[in-house]
Structures are given as structure tokens and as C-alpha cells.
Amino acid sequence: MNKIEALEEIKEVWNNIDLKLGEKISKISSAFYSTGLDLDATAAYIKATPSELDSFLLLVDFDNEILDMISKVNP
Numbered sequence: 154m155n156k157i158e159a160l161e162e163i164k165e166v167w168n169n170i171d172l173k174l175g176e177k178i179s180k181i182s183s184a185f186y187s188t189g190l191d192l193d194a195t196a197a198y199i200k201a202t203p204s205e206l207d208s209f210l211l212l213v214d215f216d217n218e219i220l221d222m223i224s225k226v227n228p
Contacts, residue, residue: 159188160198167199174224175217182213 154162166172166180185195196206212220 154184154188156188156190159184159190160195163190163195164199167201174212175220178209178212178220182210185210 162184163181166177166184169177172180184190192207193203196203199206201209212223215223
């Protein structure tokens, strides 16, 4: 996957309201880190703030149980 494909995938997943939070985290972090994208540019592309995207990417380190609990409140 190249950077353009990764950006498109991240944007699609970011805007998909039907995916569970854990799935979103996994797909977005995988695309982001595997291609070495820039945080600011990626956030601008998906129309988010850098702090929103950075906080979201940090969730990859949480246990699945915690992600399930967070998903229930639909942040």
C-alpha cells in the first residue's frame, strides 16, 4: 500500500459509522504506521485535528475489553 492508498483507507474508515471502535483503531493505525504518514497532513486530509488523530492512534495500546467499554458510549 502506498501513501495515497493509505490516506484514502484512513479517510474511509474514519468516516464509517458502522465499524466498531476496535476495528477502526486497527485499520487506521495499521495504514498510518505501515506507510509512515505525517500526523498533521493525515489529520487535515480526514478533516480532524492532529490531537484527535493522535489520541485515536494511542488507543491501539488499550486492551480489547477497554475498547469494548469505550465503544458502548460511542465517543
